[in-house]
Amino acid sequence: MLLFFRKFAANWRSLDLFDFIIVVFTLLYLVTAFIITSFFLLLDNIFFPGFRRVKVKKPVFIIGHPRSGTTFVHRLFTQTDEMVAFKSWHLFYPALTLRFFMRPLIHFLIKKNKSEILPEETGTHMTLDMAEEEEWLFFHNFDTQSLTVTPLGFLDDNYRDLRFHDLQPRHRRIKSARFLKSCFQRQIYYTGRTQIFAQMHFSTHRVKTLLDVFPDARCIYIDRTPYDTLPSYFSLIYHVLDKFRIYNKLSSSHLRRFFEYRYQSSKDLYQYFYDIWNKGEIDKDKVLIVHYDMLRDDLIGVYKNIVAFTGIETSEELDRAVEKQAKKQNQYKRKHTVKKLAEFGIDENRIKDDFAFYFQDGFNV
Numbered sequence: 001m002l003l004f005f006r007k008f009a010a011n012w013r014s015l016d017l018f019d020f021i022i023v024v025f026t027l028l029y030l031v032t033a034f035i036i037t038s039f040f041l042l043l044d045n046i047f048f049p050g051f052r053r054v055k056v057k058k059p060v061f062i063i064g065h066p067r068s069g070t071t072f073v074h075r076l077f078t079q080t081d082e083m084v085a086f087k088s089w090h091l092f093y094p095a096l097t098l099r100f101f102m103r104p105l106i107h108f109l110i111k112k113n114k115s116e117i118l119p120e121e122t123g124t125h126m127t128l129d130m131a132e133e134e135e136w137l138f139f140h141n142f143d144t145q146s147l148t149v150t151p152l153g154f155l156d157d158n159y160r161d162l163r164f165h166d167l168q169p170r171h172r173r174i175k176s177a178r179f180l181k182s183c184f185q186r187q188i189y190y191t192g193r194t195q196i197f198a199q200m201h202f203s204t205h206r207v208k209t210l211l212d213v214f215p216d217a218r219c220i221y222i223d224r225t226p227y228d229t230l231p232s233y234f235s236l237i238y239h240v241l242d243k244f245r246i247y248n249k250l251s252s253s254h255l256r257r258f259f260e261y262r263y264q265s266s267k268d269l270y271q272y273f274y275d276i277w278n279k280g281e282i283d284k285d286k287v288l289i290v291h292y293d294m295l296r297d298d299l300i301g302v303y304k305n306i307v308a309f310t311g312i313e314t315s316e317e318l319d320r321a322v323e324k325q326a327k328k329q330n331q332y333k334r335k336h337t338v339k340k341l342a343e344f345g346i347d348e349n350r351i352k353d354d355f356a357f358y359f360q361d362g363f364n365v
Contacts, residue, residue, distance in 0.1 A: 001034060001142045003162060004152060011155040018249050022151040030142070037140050040095035044186065048096045051189035056181055059196035059214050060310050063204040064222035065269055067232035069292050071124065071133065073222060074199035076303070076325060078131045080318045083197040084187050085131040088117060094137060094183045096190055122239035123232065123336040134198035137183045143176045145202040145265065149237055151246070154254060158261050163268065165206035177206070177213040195312050204273050211286055218310045221273060224292035226355050230266055230346075234259060235339045256345035263346050267354050274357055299326040 004027060012020060044051060062070045078085035086094075089106045093099050106128055109115050115128035126132060138144030145163045147153075165173050184196050203210060204221070211217055237259075241247040247255075276282045277289075288309045294302050303322045307314055341348045352359070 001031065004030075004142065004147070007152075007155050007157050007159075011157060014156050015154065016251055016254065019151070019154045019251075019254060022246065023154055026151045030139070030147075034140065034142070037093070037095055037098070040093075040098035041182075043097040044095055048186070048189065051096065051182075051186045054185040054188045056184045056188065056196060056214065057194065057216065058311065059184065059198060059217045060312065061203065061207070061210055061217060061219045062197070062199045062201070062222065063207060063219055063273075064201055065204070065224065065226070065229045065233070065266060066201050067123075067229045067236065068201070068222040068224035069290075069295050070199050070201045070222050072295060073220065073290070073306075074133065074197065075131055076299075076322060077197050077306075077312075077318070079321055080315060082193065082315055082318060083195045083312075084184070084191055084193040085197060086134055086137070086187060087129050088126060088132045089128045090187065090190075091132055091134070091136045091139075094140060094186060096186055099190070118240065118243065120335045122243055123236035123334075123338075132199075133201065134180075134183075135200045135202050137180055138176065138203075141176055141179050143179075145205070148265065149262070153258055153261065154250070156257065158264060160268075163202075163205055163265060164272070165203065166208045166272075173206070173209045174213060177209050181213060197312070202269070204269050207273070207287070208276065208282060211283065217286065219287045220306060220310075221287055221289045222292060222295075223289055226266065226270060226351055226358065227348075228292070230263070230351070231338050231341050233266065234262065234341065234344045234346075235337065237262070238339060238344070239336060259344040259346060263350075270355060270358055274361075278361070296329055299329055 008023065008027065012023075015023060062074050064070050074085075077083055089102070090099070093102050106115075110129050116126070117128065118124055118126040135144055135146055139146065143162070143165070145159070147162070148159050153159075161168070165176070168176075184198075188194060188196075200206070200210075207219055210219070238247060241250075250258075277284070277287070288306065290302055290306070300323065303326075306312075341351075
């Protein structure tokens with residue numbers, strides 16, 4: 001938390017009035033949420049002490065750059081509600097005690113069809129009762145790159161010390177991963193399910209730490225070319241900012257800076273996984289690389305490969321659901337528009353040189 005206040009103190013003079021207001025509002029909101037969540041997490045030890053005895057066994061982490069197919073794989077496996085997955089409102093309220101108070105309101109909103117958070121036209125359909133990315137749990141301890149695509153990303157800072165989790169001091173990164181583990185314990189206790197299947201794209205930078213804290217874990221890295229992921233990712237950010245009527249109120253210079261930082265962050269994420277994979281800094285027996293094209297062309301084969309690699313148990317219901325999805329893979333038509341990188345001030349020709357390591361060598365699988 002203090003990291004963001006230090007960065008705000010160092011950069012607030014460079015902000016326009018509107019930027020200043022929404023950055024301050026975001027900070028105040030996050031601090032308030034942090035205080036409330038921390039209080040109720042403590043209460044869980046009194047009212048739901050059983051969660052501490054829960055074992056987290058063989059969790060599966062879906063990693064890779066945003067818009068590479070991580071959400072698709074996550075929702076493919078969690079659609080039948082047999083895995084331990086977090087719905088959006090679970091991520092907002094990880095404390096079991098707080099959920100007790102919030103559940104009536106959430107169920108009321110769902111019943112009244114007021115649960116939509118983001119429409120499909122933004123590039124990702126999000127409702128209170130849909131499974132969402134577990135990476136968001138790190139919002140509650142201020143330790144996720146996802147925070148850089150909130151108004152906090154308007155600060156003139158590359159947030160390198162936040163993004164490279166595996167390079168953080170050991171006590172800090174282990175503490176953060178153990179926070180995640182405690183959230184998993186709560187969710188297993190809450191749902192009665194046992195198999196964690198978590199979407200953690202920005203935790204690609206945290207993969208060594210995750211395998212340290214969860215030694216029996218398996219990771220699925222979804223690989224898709226940056227020529228596809230970057231325009232889609234930036235367009236998603238644009239559509240979300242536009243929906244909340246923020247985008248057009250920002251100066252063009254600040255928008256260019258914002259997306260330039262996001263571009264550099266994307267390059268760093270690709271580069272980090274490439275380096276630890278090809279330099280043998282990660283146990284390759286615990287990581288499966290899945291290429292995006294295979295999701296489209298051979299979904300059944302990918303599904304069976306993931307099941308065999310992770311050892312997870314699946315039901316006939318899930319098998320049938322995947323078969324049904326495979327039959328309509330080629331019929332998908334997106335409802336959102338994907339903009340050109342040039343519209344965000346990024347020359348697409350840069351990708352060839354900046355990601356040369358990716359295109360020239362690839363992964364030594």
